[in-house]
Amino acid sequence: MKNGTSTRFFVIVVFLSVFCCFLLPEAWAGDAESRMELFSKGNDYYEKGEYENAAGEYEKIINEGYAGGAVYYNLAGAYFKEGQLGRAILNYERAKCFMPRSADLDANYKFARRKIKRTVSPRKEIWLLRPVRIYSDFFTVRELTWIISAMYLMILIVIAVTIIAPALRKYRLVPVILLITIILFTSFSLVVKSREMCSSAVVTIPETSALFGPFDTATKFFDLYEGMTVKVLKSKDDWCKVKRVDGKAGWVKNNEVQLVR
């Protein structure tokens, strides 16, 4: 067996890859028992109708430095019931980062958004970015990262297989190009999603006005209502420049909006 050592080596690499894939998330999870207790307590309060207490328990988990889809989802629900529409939508946005395909989350998010006092028609999106948005909205940042890694390992595996079995070498170009395309598209989607997460913010006060400049006496440009999603373009002192979905950009105070990330 001329290629015996190579084959053994290859099998070890694949085994290690799979092992690490399962091991890695666990390394992050940490001890979740205490947080599980807080979560259950929050749910108990919620079911008793004590929404403020429920939100407090969920917030404790987040203040400990941990985050999860269900935590944000329940926190958003508690805020919604409490009448804090802005914070509810903010936390639904955060929950979407962890569970983008959840039907419950989607229903709650849409329902909450219908409660916003005024609707603004969004500006038309560039058609080229539409597939990227659909793709990036479907997956979490974590999943997109895994897809890129898996595709990368697949490329290595395909090359390794064709090294061991030279007869297959003539078939390797198509899968390698396909995998590289997936990697590039996913990487672009990941960049787009990460940037959006970093700049997205939600108005958390009942009503405010975006001004032409970052000072109190500046002329009013347009109105913003609680729950509206904006994009933070830049900040200066206590002010930040935000862009509404219809493309209008103006200055608001930092404490009037909260970043999703």
Place this chain on the structure above:
Amino acid sequence: MKKFLIVAIFVLSMSMISEAENVRLEASLERERVSIGNPVYLYLTIYGVRDTGRLDLPSRDGLQVKYVGASTSISIVNGVSSESVTHTYLVLALKKGEFRIGPFIVNYGGLEYKADAVTLIASDTPQSSASPPPKAPAQATIRPSSGQVQGAPGEIFDRDKIFLTMDIGKMLVYINEEVPLNIKLYVDNLGLRDIEYPVYSHEGFSTGERSEPERRREISGGRRYETLIFKQKLFGIKEGDYILGPAKIGGKVLVRNNSSGRGNIFNDDFFSSRFGYQAFPIEIVSDPIHVTILPFPEKGKPANFQGTVGNFNFDAYPVFSRVKVGDPVTLRMTISGEGNLDTVTAPSVELPDTFKTYEPQVTINDGKKIYEQVIIPKSADAKEIPAVSFSFFNPSSKKYETINRGPFPLEVSKDPESEIGARMFSISSDGDMLYPKEKIGEDIVHVKQKMGRIYPKGKFLYNNCLFLVSLFIFTGLFTAFYAIHRKKERMIRDKSYARFLKAPKKARRGIETARRDLEKKDIPAFYDTIFKVFQEYFAGKFNLPKGNITAQVVKDKLIARGINEARLKELQDIFTKCELERYAPALSGEKDAKEIFEKVRHIIDYMEKMK
């Protein structure tokens, strides 16, 4: 040829139509009020033509009319040429009264052109002979381009002959207030061409659109001027004291080469230089104007004031007043009047929670700004659209004004679902029981009972060290796998390479056998093994058959590779010793064999380091 004729006829007819469209007749009096016995000029100007016969105006009771003469004018402004013929009449009122002269009708090119009548009022009180002359700007200068003019044009044209004035409606304006700016070029009996639009600095102001320049005749300071008026609207944008201008106009003045000819006003001629004219570039400069832009007064400023300045009317009404819940109602708000429409913002509409609204759509049409606000009643409790108000600052009265419209009553009926609800358990025409449409409740979905996986906040997989290191390790392992595989493949393909790589291993095995022979004190077998080790090692290294390996062959190869002389001598000693012991055994003892053994080990090590 036929095609050419058709095209030529078409072009000719189009040019005639175009010419006919530009021809017009205007009549004007030098003054409308005169005292009895004072003559006044009447001008009949036919624009768009260069040559036309005069119109006979007969004298009548109390009014004498005398034809003075005709003058032709051709001018080019920014490359657009225009021409006209002016017939001048002297009109003398002989008695007191109001005289209507005209209307005037001129035939040109088979078409009739008409100008409205003019009215002359004659009184017995003496009238001033002319309107007060406009103040000629002190710094008004005519600057010929250096080096082009022979004989200084400054000597020919004094400042009463051609000058430029700049006039703004107000010296004190408010932010956003619209003020007209007139820049007027006065020319007395000079030929001008290629007149450019005026330029001026307007710090503190934004400018509106320029209108087409107007041409007029004016008597000023006893002189008759042709004037060209450039109008533009300005808007103050920042409070403070500013200087507008000076305005500058460039153009070319036509001068007879012998300096004795009198040209007509604006008598531009493309071929003037061929007929004794010469064109000199000139620049005419006006005086600047000091203007102050005032801030809005704080007193009485309405809360919804957004910086709108002017004198406006405001009207608002809902397009429909009977709607169902969820149906849109358009509230149309129209703002019209005098002022800067760009500063007009949407009137404020404070709606209760029973309505949902969208951003208003805005259109500007015919000097009106129209806002259409879509309002959707969310329930039948919405009984009226509250009053809307529009505030602006009126610079004439220097006060804020607020116009309120509404409230507008609405009749909002319930949605169709609730109407179905009223027909509970009714029987349909088919005899089937009609059940009310099920009412679907709306609320958020209940909280999650399982927390699921949680992660450290703000940390992402792509910047996790463990993750990146593991990817790096896989890449390293793959590279190692690839390198090993390549080496193995070469060993299969390249026999000499394989022998070269295997030689040290075989040598080490042979040295081990020799050591055992030495331990067993089997000296002949020891030397035999050592010789074989050398043979196989060097045969592998030099890719030669084993039988070809002799002391001389090895020596030649190693000298070529630059071996140390001491080592070479050791090597030769070993070969010689082995030869002797193999063919004449028992000449040396165990001590010599051990010495040889060590030397062989050193030689092999040395050779491995050498590569």
